[in-house]
Amino acid sequence: MKKIAIYPGTFDPITNGHLDLVKRAIRIFDEVIIAVAPSHKKQPLFTVQERLVLIKAAIKGFKKTKVEAFNDLLVEYVKKKKGNSILRGLRAISDFEYEFQMAHMNRRLSTDMETVFVMPSEEYSFLTSSVVKEIASFGGSVKGLVPEEVEIALKEKFTIQKDIPE
Numbered sequence: 203m204k205k206i207a208i209y210p211g212t213f214d215p216i217t218n219g220h221l222d223l224v225k226r227a228i229r230i231f232d233e234v235i236i237a238v239a240p241s242h243k244k245q246p247l248f249t250v251q252e253r254l255v256l257i258k259a260a261i262k263g264f265k266k267t268k269v270e271a272f273n274d275l276l277v278e279y280v281k282k283k284k285g286n287s288i289l290r291g292l293r294a295i296s297d298f299e300y301e302f303q304m305a306h307m308n309r310r311l312s313t314d315m316e317t318v319f320v321m322p323s324e325e326y327s328f329l330t331s332s333v334v335k336e337i338a339s340f341g342g343s344v345k346g347l348v349p350e351e352v353e354i355a356l357k358e359k360f361t362i363q364k365d366i367p368e
């Protein structure tokens with residue numbers, strides 16, 4: 203049976219930490235599907251379409267990896283994709299409580315899949331999309347933290363935002 207992992211998240215925007223996780227997952231799974239959730243509650247900076255374009259550029263050349271948007275209940279989406287695992291990242295203890303809750307809830311909703319946690323490289327352990335946005339919003343450099351396309355997109359976003367009078 204093909205081992206397919208679904209990697210769900212907001213990816214607003216994708217960072218080198220997310221990519222580090224995908225690279226590790228490719229070694230375990232036959233296919234990794236990055237699944238972008240709209241996450242309206244989080245009021246994302248980038249639209250789903252923009253996030254998809256940025257991820258597509260970032261995973262160019264990656265084997266066995268693709269990206270899609272999804273809007274269903276996660277377990278239903280995983281079934282639809284014939285997936286058997288949900289991939290999530292664990293950076294620090296602070297991630298644990300939320301991830302623990304989600305994994306148990308998803309297990310309650312479906313017993314056909316497992317949540318698999320992967321740790322990123324140490325250098326990305328404190329990297330979040332929120333921190334990246336915060337730095338970029340003040341004109342700071344996010345080089346090395348995100349793919350180049352994301353760096354450019356962040357600059358553009360915040361230049362446009364600055365042009366809008368408060």
Ligand code: ADP
Pocket residue numbers: 210211212213214217218219220223241289290291292293297321322326327328329330331
């Ligand atoms: P969500 O809104 O689902 O938390 P995120 O895009 O913030 O979406 O994160 C998606 C997944 O990627 C989560 O499991 C998160 O722990 C993981 N993740 C985020 N940043 C990193 C990172 N720097 N290293 C490893 N995993 C990460």
